[in-house]
Amino acid sequence: MSSLNSKQLKDYNNNGFVAPIDVFTLEEAAEIKKEIEHIEKKWPNELIGLGRNNVHYISPVFDKVCHNAKILDAVESIIGKDILVGGTTLFIKDPDKKGFVSWHQDAKYIGFEPYNWVTAWLAITNANEENGCMRMWSGSHKEKIKDHKDTYNKNNLLTRGQTVQDVPIEKTTPNILKAGQLSLHHPMIVHGSGPNKSNQRRIGFVIQSYIGTNVDQVLGKVFVQQARGKDTFKYHEHAKRSVELMSKKDIELKNKANKELSKIFYKDAKKIGKF
Numbered sequence: 001m002s003s004l005n006s007k008q009l010k011d012y013n014n015n016g017f018v019a020p021i022d023v024f025t026l027e028e029a030a031e032i033k034k035e036i037e038h039i040e041k042k043w044p045n046e047l048i049g050l051g052r053n054n055v056h057y058i059s060p061v062f063d064k065v066c067h068n069a070k071i072l073d074a075v076e077s078i079i080g081k082d083i084l085v086g087g088t089t090l091f092i093k094d095p096d097k098k099g100f101v102s103w104h105q106d107a108k109y110i111g112f113e114p115y116n117w118v119t120a121w122l123a124i125t126n127a128n129e130e131n132g133c134m135r136m137w138s139g140s141h142k143e144k145i146k147d148h149k150d151t152y153n154k155n156n157l158l159t160r161g162q163t164v165q166d167v168p169i170e171k172t173t174p175n176i177l178k179a180g181q182l183s184l185h186h187p188m189i190v191h192g193s194g195p196n197k198s199n200q201r202r203i204g205f206v207i208q209s210y211i212g213t214n215v216d217q218v219l220g221k222v223f224v225q226q227a228r229g230k231d232t233f234k235y236h237e238h239a240k241r242s243v244e245l246m247s248k249k250d251i252e253l254k255n256k257a258n259k260e261l262s263k264i265f266y267k268d269a270k271k272i273g274k275f
């Protein structure tokens with residue numbers, strides 16, 4: 001069932017993103033945060049580097065987020081009813097680190113074509129200007145794919161520090177979300193985020209991305225899960241849903257999927273970064 005109203009759809013089409021969309025209560029978001037902290041405490045290496053990707057394969061909590069009906073209803077409004085989960089990433093900004101995300105377009109490096117896909121950014125903590133929420137260049141999704149310079153800056157949370165230069169900051173809008181709220185953004189929108197200047201963590205769980213079943217991966221191989229509808233195209237290998245935290249089989253799947261993802265992210269790159 002599609003859930004975005006005409007104003008929200010107009011926002012998405014005009015600006016390249018729509019926000020905020022209420023999904024979880026503060027309490028539910030806090031429970032999801034606890035799952036991250038639990039994994040970090042018990043398996044300290046699991047969510048770092050390349051491991052920040054595809055946590056939904058090893059955690060039933062994150063699996064359920066990806067298959068949440070409220071999120072899928074909103075996504076269906078944009079890409080239609082045949083929906084696959086094409087991958088996830090945790091973007092965690094700790095207060096004592098200088099992590100930032102340079103201006104970029106997802107479509108430049110993610111490899112999903114055609115662009116019948118949308119990225120869902122779920123705030124696990126509040127995201128605001130102080131703690132480095134995303135900033136979106138409204139309308140930039142209507143332009144072409146821009147040149148990106150690979151900077152490999154050590155504090156850049158993007159794989160190769162890919163950066164669109166000369167972004168007019170005055171045309172960008174902060175994507176302020178409360179914990180539990182979601183935003184949806186277009187593959188072509190230029191966006192980025194600054195460092196966390198608060199004394200609390202800023203955590204975003206990003207379904208990167210929800211893809212229509214008609215969407216192929218043109219840079220490599222990706223595993224998917226059926227989130228809604230039917231996959232008559234069968235472009236991708238379908239993966240099972242997680243029912244037990246950190247099961248051996250699921251860890252193997254996550255590692256395999258991340259190895260493939262790394263090949264996509266670093267295709268033709270000069271060197272491999274830390275994610």
Ligand SMILES: O=C(O)CCC(=O)C(=O)O
Nearest residue numbers: 091101121134193204206
């Ligand atoms: O979490 C962030 O600050 C940036 C995430 C991002 O670039 C994305 O979800 O496409």
